[in-house]
Amino acid sequence: MEMEALWMSPCRGISLPSSAAGVGEDEAAAAAELRRGPWTAEEDALLAGYVAAHGEGRWNELALAAGLRRTGKSCRLRWLNYLRPGVRRGGFTPREQLLILDLHSRWGNRWSKIAAQLPGRTDNEVKNYWRTRVQKHAKQLGCDVGSGRFHDAMRNLWMPRLLERIHADESAAAAAGASHYYSAASPAHEPSSKPAYQNAAAPIISNCARATSPEAASCVTGSPSSWEASPAAQFQTSSPTMAACWSTRQCQNGYSSASSGDMFEESWSELLARANHDDADSAGLPDFGLGETGDNWWSLDDILQQPLY
DNA sequence: AAGGAATACAACCGCCGCGCC
DNA sequence: GGGCGCGGCGGTTGTATTCCT
Numbered sequence A: 001m002e003m004e005a006l007w008m009s010p011c012r013g014i015s016l017p018s019s020a021a022g023v024g025e026d027e028a029a030a031a032a033e034l035r036r037g038p039w040t041a042e043e044d045a046l047l048a049g050y051v052a053a054h055g056e057g058r059w060n061e062l063a064l065a066a067g068l069r070r071t072g073k074s075c076r077l078r079w080l081n082y083l084r085p086g087v088r089r090g091g092f093t094p095r096e097q098l099l100i101l102d103l104h105s106r107w108g109n110r111w112s113k114i115a116a117q118l119p120g121r122t123d124n125e126v127k128n129y130w131r132t133r134v135q136k137h138a139k140q141l142g143c144d145v146g147s148g149r150f151h152d153a154m155r156n157l158w159m160p161r162l163l164e165r166i167h168a169d170e171s172a173a174a175a176a177g178a179s180h181y182y183s184a185a186s187p188a189h190e191p192s193s194k195p196a197y198q199n200a201a202a203p204i205i206s207n208c209a210r211a212t213s214p215e216a217a218s219c220v221t222g223s224p225s226s227w228e229a230s231p232a233a234q235f236q237t238s239s240p241t242m243a244a245c246w247s248t249r250q251c252q253n254g255y256s257s258a259s260s261g262d263m264f265e266e267s268w269s270e271l272l273a274r275a276n277h278d279d280a281d282s283a284g285l286p287d288f289g290l291g292e293t294g295d296n297w298w299s300l301d302d303i304l305q306q307p308l309y
Numbered sequence B: 001a002a003g004g005a006a007t008a009c010a011a012c013c014g015c016c017g018c019g020c021c
Numbered sequence C: 001g002g003g004c005g006c007g008g009c010g011g012t013t014g015t016a017t018t019c020c021t
Helices: A002-008 A027-032 A041-054 A059-065 A073-082 A092-105 A110-117 A123-141 A148-176 A179-184 A194-209 A224-229 A231-235 A239-246 A249-253 A267-279 A299-303
Strands: none
Touching: A041 A059, A041 A073, A059 A073, A073 A249, A092 A110, A092 A123, A110 A123, A179 A231
């Protein structure tokens, strides 16, 4: 396989020179045999079979015993992020996104801690999500993810939209009650006899509300029923603007985008455009300073030209 | 249709803490 | 107490895929 040849090539640093200082010939030979790069189906089967038979842990020993030419670390990573039963893949639901945003604001880059609150999600996935989606939009705002400006945008624009989306999804689910709604939102790769919502979002709802740690629990005050009945109420104490947004006509109109489940499919320009056009929403919004600097992605004019919903 | 840019994601690297000897 | 190995974590990189021009 061509890919394998590439990954195994010396230029990738896989084959260590046997004359490397401080490295014996045996060690060098062993190191040279180590594989790197994408895992093959055979390797996955070997690893999964071995872990099923002998359990996790002692990864270096495991790698040797299973006949895998991989480092213990590599085996551990592959197992935890991909092969482990219960690992969920595919786009994050609005609830998961909301939880990530909230927990990250509390804990920072504690990816494993955040992932622990998202059943089936790995720290690597959460981290990738943050880096690819969240940081991208921070860049679009011309600020850093750690800045107060981005924090304001997150709490006043993004999180309300997530709540809006969650509510719209739930309303549609309640109204339709039909499996076709769910299947439309289901990740294509997720083979399932159950509706995707039942597989993914529903457990998150309860897990968010009955969070597994006190810290996570505090992200959604009140009981699961109150959370589902009135998402805006959950934020009234921490963010009046957020709660206000929930009750605006935007929210009442629902969310109509073609749904992959990723709120980022709507750009910040669109969110800001809506905020700027809606007095009710813009009231209380911080000044994001768009147009003040030359390196912003959009001028204020560009933002105002965005279509309204 | 083709090429470049952007995005998404899997995998690796380096550091650190912990337990064991 | 110090060295060593292992596992865990966060950061970074490389590549496949998708999007855009």
